[in-house]
Amino acid sequence: MTIDRQLVIFVAAHIRDYLSRRPLASDTAEGIHQWWICWLTTPEAISVTMAALELLETDGLLERRKSGTRILWRRSQPPFGRGHTFDGSFRRC
Structure with a gap:
């Protein structure tokens, strides 16, 4: 079964x-x-949502x-939490 790309983008x-x-x-x-998805009519197959999730994961958003x-x-999430930046340096306490 081929999933409609436009439908994946919509989701x-x-x-x-x-x-x-x-x-x-x-x-x-x-x-x-x-x-999370406002379906216009009957919900599509879960495979459409999975394809959208994987697309967003590939894009780095999820x-x-x-x-x-x-x-x-x-x-x-950033590797060290929200708002934290890592400059690569370490300090000893």
């Missing part, structure tokens, strides 16, 4: 919009599929994290 836009309003949100693919046995998706 990715909904995910980006959701995260722009709720930057700390995270959820499973199923939760994102059900709650990351997946394991939580127990579940995979949660969230906005990509």
Whole structure:
């Protein structure tokens, strides 16, 4: 089955919009599929949402994290947390 690229882009836009309003949100693919996307009619297959999540991950906008046995998706975080920059130097206390 081939997934419509325009549909994947539509879903990715909904995910980006959701995260722009709720930057700390995270959820499973199923939760994102059900709650984050404003489907125009009947929801598409979960494979469309997965393709959108993977596209956003490839673009560096999303990351997946394991939580127990579940995979949660969230906005990509800097390696040392929000607002922290790392210049490569180390200081001894």
